[in-house]
Amino acid sequence: MHNRWLHGWSISLVWLLTGSLLAIAQGTIVSEGVTVVGADAWHIAGYRGAGTRVAIWDAGFAAYELYLGSELPGRARLTTKALGMESTADAPLGISAHGTAVAELVHDFAPEAEFFLLATGESVDYDDVLAELLAWEPDVVLAMVFGGVACFEAGASDYESVLQGLWERGILVVGPAGNDGESHWTGTFVDANGDAFHDFRDYDEEMSIAVYQGDSLHLRLYWDDPCVTGGGYELLLLDRWMSPLASSVVTDEHFPGVASIDLEGLPTGTYFLKIHKEPGAPPAQLSIHWINGRRLEYSVQAGSVGRLLPGSSRYALTVGAINWFTRWLEPYSAQGPTRDGRIKPDLVGPTYVQTALTGPAFELRGRWIGGFDGTSPAAAQVAGVALLVWQRFPDFTRDDVVDYLEVHAADLGASGKDNEYGAGLVTLPPVED
16 A cells, blocks of 8 residues: 655645735745754855755645746756656645645755656556656655555565665655654553453553544554564554444555554544454564554654654655754654664754745644644755755765765754754754855
């Protein structure tokens, strides 16, 4: 199953249909992140992405035509391609406009770069995706499509093969760490009473989740090695009366060991998750993800990047999210280590930033709402910074660019690279340095 990953953001349709048109008439709307990371000084010095190329791979780019020549490059510097759909603007608006907001942010940082917008549908051949991206010869690929789980030592999954194919050719792949920091649980299977159901805490076999009308329920359960394990555990969803509503299925041809529940339209209320071990299955380290979901009762932030792609990939520079104003790490920002023990994310970038498509963010009673929120905008801005670095240092290799970004990052949290902030907030030094 090829899933779209919305990375924890939303677009107001009222703003999209009215405010966005006004925004174009008012001129360019620039992310607060440009100043936060020091890119404005680089712009003044003449570094605006000229001579660099970025490919953005997303589920779609609805309404992008409205912004050509203003919030996005003009036609001469923007190429589009769709695989598995009729056009880059195809698919429901709330899903496919994500890529447009992402492209806006990259353009804020590198307004003179060339852009390639690649939209892919539900079923797509990953070999075709790789071929299209390589043919365009980008410096940076921004991977915004959710790719299931990584296989690591078991061999690359189909999605991983795309990231690996790009990375091995010296292309910088940037991706969001994911928004499952609070909608994740992990632990070893425990069954004190021998009834084949996991005990989340003491003898508590149910983990509650709060669902609101309009929520999408994309639940994933995987265990030690999902790429070679075809069964062994089952995820169950129950209503407040403990009556079964759904059980997980293992149907994904690309990831045979991932058990999934996908539901829409549940009424507002409290629901419960249970894990059942099938006869003969050995005890295992388990993980539950509610993709872009709400906080789980027994949420575990550490390791929430897990095996999810692109966040856990060794073939991507992955980015977590901090509030651009408070500089606090967002609790949803997925944290490492990866399931094979590597530090992730690699960097963090600003979130709750404004775009013409989403409008600005603001604080209301201690909560930030609006704007473009999630690890997606953070990753988009890191990609834009990378383009500026490559323009200034055209002889840099991909690894040189990564080293430059990490060396100049503003260290946050524990000293050194860590599993919350990575190397720190992406930051550009003064141009004269």
